[in-house]
Amino acid sequence: MLQLLDMISVIIRNKNQDKALSFLLKNLTERYSNDIGEIIVIDNLSTDKSEEVSNQYGAKFVTIKNFSYGGSANFAVKQTKFHIVVIFSAHSYPVSHDFFKLIQNKFDKNSNLAGLRCLHQPNDYKNFINNISAKEDPNKSGLIFSGSAFSKKVWEKHPFKEDVPTFEDKEWSTRVLKAGYDIDFVPSIFAYEIERNRKQLFFRFKNDVVGNYQLWHQDISFGNASKGFVFSIFRLTKYFFIDLYYGVKRYFFLLKFIFNKPNKF
Numbered sequence: 683m684l685q686l687l688d689m690i691s692v693i694i695r696n697k698n699q700d701k702a703l704s705f706l707l708k709n710l711t712e713r714y715s716n717d718i719g720e721i722i723v724i725d726n727l728s729t730d731k732s733e734e735v736s737n738q739y740g741a742k743f744v745t746i747k748n749f750s751y752g753g754s755a756n757f758a759v760k761q762t763k764f765h766i767v768v769i770f771s772a773h774s775y776p777v778s779h780d781f782f783k784l785i786q787n788k789f790d791k792n793s794n795l796a797g798l799r800c801l802h803q804p805n806d807y808k809n810f811i812n813n814i815s816a817k818e819d820p821n822k823s824g825l826i827f828s829g830s831a832f833s834k835k836v837w838e839k840h841p842f843k844e845d846v847p848t849f850e851d852k853e854w855s856t857r858v859l860k861a862g863y864d865i866d867f868v869p870s871i872f873a874y875e876i877e878r879n880r881k882q883l884f885f886r887f888k889n890d891v892v893g894n895y896q897l898w899h900q901d902i903s904f905g906n907a908s909k910g911f912v913f914s915i916f917r918l919t920k921y922f923f924i925d926l927y928y929g930v931k932r933y934f935f936l937l938k939f940i941f942n943k944p945n946k947f
Contacts, residue, residue, distance in 0.1 A: 689720075693762065694707075700730040703723065707738075722742045724757065751847070753842075774802070797854075801872070802829055809867070810869065826852075849893035
């Protein structure tokens with residue numbers, strides 16, 4: 683039986699993702715109930731059945747009106763009871779059976795640990811296998827706020843910045859590393875499954891441009907912007923004709939198939 687302080691608080695950030703949220707909560711409550719002390723859904727004014735779904739699985743449902751990435755994270759951590767916090771987006775979910783046990787073990791062994799990055803994409807795994815630390819690459823080895831764990835005790839001294847449009851996780855990583863804490867990988871595997879529409883992709887693009895400039899000092903020049911625009915037009919034109927070419931080939935193949943069908947088994 684785990685002691686109170688050894689349990690884990692799980693935070694889920696959500697907006698109108700009731701189906702994804704339902705799967706995540708089902709996953710958490712059926713597979714990891716012995717590892718989790720509480721589940722808190724931080725919801726940004728959803729109009730779907732997110733609250734009903736949260737109640738169904740016994741999760742605490744808390745509404746936040748004025749959403750920002752850093753602000754929502756700070757607001758969420760204030761709701762937690764335990765000293766290890768794992769944060770998910772509603773459209774992500776843990777996969778490996780020992781997901782939370784590995785996180786717990788890492789924190790138990792290192793009292794200087796500020797956070798852990800779990801694994802969900804090739805860049806994570808490559809940096810993990812190649813032992814590329816967060817100090818060397820805070821972008822790809824630092825925290826990512828969907829499938830990361832962090833210390834509430836460290837957060838109390840170093841809360842997340844609320845005036846950054848995005849990359850609040852990377853900004854926090856660089857700041858706590860400079861303060862002398864550790865950030866590490868943990869081989870806890872999760873999935874990140876989302877489809878964004880054009881409006882959402884553009885919103886993310888704008889935030890990424892500002893975030894890259896603020897954090898990594900990646901400036902944008904007129905030449906770079908123009909080059910990117912021309913390349914986008916070229917790529918769209920190129921793939922239009924490629925898709926058209928193979929669309930025609932598929933059509934004629936189907937016509938040929940109609941008049942020359944093979945024998946059935």
